[in-house]
Amino acid sequence: MANPARLGNRVDAGLLIACVGLSFIAIVLRDQDREPIASALRRTVVAPLVGLQRGAERWRVAYVTNDARQMAVDSVVMRTMNSQALQVENDQLRRILGLGSRLEWGFVPADALRGTAPSEQLVTTLTLTAGSTAGVTRYSPVVAPEGLVGTIQTADPTMSIAILYTNPDFRASAMAVDGSTFGIIYPHAQRGSGSDAYMLEMRGVPTKIQLKPGTTIYTSGLGGTFPRGITIGTIVVELKTSEVWTRTYLVRPAVTPSQVTTVLILTPKRISQGTGNIWGAASAMNADSASKRIATAGDSLAKRAAAADARARATALDSLRQAAVDSALRSLGMSVPNRARPDSVKSRPPPDSVRRP
Amino acid sequence: MTWNTAVRTIVACAILIVLHYTLRPLLAWRASIDFLVIALLIGSVRMRPGAAAVYGFMLGFVADSVDVSGFGAAALAMSLVGFSASWLKAVFFADNLVLNGFFLFIAKWVFDVLFLILGRNAHGTELMVQMFVWSPIAAAVTAVAGVVVLTILRPLMETRTA
Numbered sequence: 084m085a086n087p088a089r090l091g092n093r094v095d096a097g098l099l100i101a102c103v104g105l106s107f108i109a110i111v112l113r114d115q116d117r118e119p120i121a122s123a124l125r126r127t128v129v130a131p132l133v134g135l136q137r138g139a140e141r142w143r144v145a146y147v148t149n150d151a152r153q154m155a156v157d158s159v160v161m162r163t164m165n166s167q168a169l170q171v172e173n174d175q176l177r178r179i180l181g182l183g184s185r186l187e188w189g190f191v192p193a194d195a196l197r198g199t200a201p202s203e204q205l206v207t208t209l210t211l212t213a214g215s216t217a218g219v220t221r222y223s224p225v226v227a228p229e230g231l232v233g234t235i236q237t238a239d240p241t242m243s244i245a246i247l248y249t250n251p252d253f254r255a256s257a258m259a260v261d262g263s264t265f266g267i268i269y270p271h272a273q274r275g276s277g278s279d280a281y282m283l284e285m286r287g288v289p290t291k292i293q294l295k296p297g298t299t300i301y302t303s304g305l306g307g308t309f310p311r312g313i314t315i316g317t318i319v320v321e322l323k324t325s326e327v328w329t330r331t332y333l334v335r336p337a338v339t340p341s342q343v344t345t346v347l348i349l350t351p352k353r354i355s356q357g358t359g360n361i362w363g364a365a366s367a368m369n370a371d372s373a374s375k376r377i378a379t380a381g382d383s384l385a386k387r388a389a390a391a392d393a394r395a396r397a398t399a400l401d402s403l404r405q406a407a408v409d410s411a412l413r414s415l416g417m418s419v420p421n422r423a424r425p426d427s428v429k430s431r432p433p434p435d436s437v438r439r440p
Numbered sequence: 441m442t443w444n445t446a447v448r449t450i451v452a453c454a455i456l457i458v459l460h461y462t463l464r465p466l467l468a469w470r471a472s473i474d475f476l477v478i479a480l481l482i483g484s485v486r487m488r489p490g491a492a493a494v495y496g497f498m499l500g501f502v503a504d505s506v507d508v509s510g511f512g513a514a515a516l517a518m519s520l521v522g523f524s525a526s527w528l529k530a531v532f533f534a535d536n537l538v539l540n541g542f543f544l545f546i547a548k549w550v551f552d553v554l555f556l557i558l559g560r561n562a563h564g565t566e567l568m569v570q571m572f573v574w575s576p577i578a579a580a581v582t583a584v585a586g587v588v589v590l591t592i593l594r595p596l597m598e599t600r601t602a
Contacts, residue, residue: 095490095523102497102519109504109512110558117511124505132461133506139465146466 172344178228179345185361189353190226191217193243195343206340207250209233213348214241222308224349230314230337230362231255231302232346243348247340248315249281257285257315258303264292265303268315271333283316283334290328294318300334301362310354314362448596449486453479456589457499461506471577476503477548478586480518482593484525496522510559517554521547537587544586548579 109117125133183190193213197206213219215238225232225245233247246253248270255268271282285300298318304311316336324331349358456479464472476499484492499522500515507514525547552575556562562570 092488092490095488095493098490099493099519099523102493102523103516106497106500106512106516106519109501109515110510112511121505121511124502129502129505132457132502135458136461136465136506139462143466143468 175228175342175344179347182226182228182347182361186347186349186353186358189350189356190347191219191350192345192347193217193219195245195346197341207247208236209245209247209340209343209346211235211243211245211346211348212241214239214243216240218350219243219348220351223351224309224313224354225346226313226349227338227343227346230316231309232338232340232343234308235348245346245348248283248336248338249340255309255315256303256305257300258311259294260299260301262303264288264294265305266332268300268334279335281336281340282319283336284322285318285332285334286326286329288330288332290330293330294321294332296320304357307354310349310356310358312358312360312362445486449483452589452593452596453483456482457502469581471574471581473585474548474551474578474582475585476518477521477551477582478544478589480522481525481544481547481586482590484522485529487526489523489526492522492526493519496520510555510561513555513559514551516558517551520554521551524550537590540590541583541587545576545579545583548582549575552578 109120112120179192183192191213193211196210196212209225209232211219211225219235219238221235221238223235223238225234231248233245233250233253235243236246237244248255248268251270253268253270256265257268258265266285266288269284269286271284273282285294288294296318300315300318302309302311302313302315314337316334319333319335322331322333456475460475460479464475467473480492480496480499483495487495496518497515500513500518503514503518504511525543528543553571556567556570556575
């Protein structure tokens with residue numbers, strides 16, 4: 084039941100009537116009249132509450148759009164990763180195309196498929212997507228834009244298997260950049276980690292020849308398996324061995340097998356005719372020969388100049404000696420023999436002769 | 441009402457008003473909890489009816505200033521609800537939580553009906569659906585939330601009996 088005493092309170096009733104009246108006035112106000120009142124309230128008393136509401140709505144929007152935003156971020160990351168992989172692949176293909184355009188003929192392009200055997204820590208063989216029907220034969224060289232990759236071990240009609248230079252059975256006849264030093268390339272027995280995982284050895288280098296670190300090693304073409312001038316790697320350091328008459332060098336290969344995705348297989352005809360200056364061996368050799376010729380020419384010029392100088396000195400000494408002898412003969416009243424050459428006398432005009440006008 | 445109770449009531453109402461402008465937009469339910477109505481009832485039962493009407497008018501005016509679509513409607517509805525709550529507190533605000541929840545439900549529904557009619561925001565079928573579908577659901581949700589709030593605040597606040 085309602086409290087009659089409180090209900091009958093005139094103050095309460097008056098307040099209620101006032102509030103209701105004010106509310107009705109607010110309801111019937113026109114928009115242009117109510118907006119200033121509401122705006123004043125929003126800017127003053129209700130401002131903190133409006134700020135709280137705005138912050139809460141932002142939180143809600145952030146929460147609601149979080150999944151969509153995360154998906155967008157994931158998509159962008161995935162696209163970025165794909166674009167990077169595509170860019171790497173594109174670069175490799177461009178290099179292969181460049182190598183193919185330089186070779187012009189006598190090669191078979193192939194994709195390299197790696198084995199997935201878990202026990203195989205290092206890549207020693209590659210399965211290539213080109214076989215004997217495309218002209219691939221056993222022992223065909225497998226090359227990449229960076230240099231030598233390996234050689235074909237088995238050639239099936241549609242695919243072939245190549246052993247890489249990391250394979251224990253791999254051998255290649257090699258030479259230094261100037262073509263003056265030869266050796267045999269073997270896979271390095273001790274396997275390192277990281278960038279040193281794939282290393283080679285150049286054995287059989289004569290003791291009298293010392294190769295500097297950084298010297299580029301190419302295939303020599305001896306033996307007929309690999310054509311001359313394919314880049315193998317660069318000299319890192321000389322290895323200590325028990326050999327007395329030969330040196331062994333550690334070689335860093337130019338090609339990293341784990342990054343090989345596309346290769347070119349050279350055909351037997353191309354091997355027999357050579358690859359020319361595809362990997363820059365000839366230019367390096369030419370530059371080396373030119374520098375040697377320049378040094379030799381310089382030496383001969385210096386030798387000639389020294390010989391001429393020596394001859395001039397000897398002539399001068401001889402003249403002085405003759406002049407001293409002649410002077411002594413004249414002082415003794417003896418006749419001085421005429422040492423002038425007949426041709427020089429002829430060329431000299433007689434003192435009594437008169438030049439005709 | 442002692443000063444201690446008054447301060448507690450003011451703090452509780454302030455928390456509820458803040459919740460109305462933080463938790464409600466965060467939840468953004470179709471039938472959302474009306475913390476202002478809960479704050480109005482908690483405060484009204486501790487005031488005289490006239491003061492409760494003024495309190496309701498102020499709360500409604502604040503709500504109207506933020507949502508100007510029915511300017512004055514919330515003030516009028518809350519004035520009436522606050523006055524009625526204060527007048528009827530002896531009847532409904534016993535220690536029974538179910539009764540308190542029912543009163544909250546009725547208060548919220550009445551407020552929504554008054555707001556919809558006075559604010560003229562909806563017409564025809566939409567008004568009917570709003571009044572008899574969404575408003576009861578919102579009233580029920582508000583009643584549940586109010587019961588939870590009262591349960592939490594019961595140790596701190598004591599209801600003045602008539």
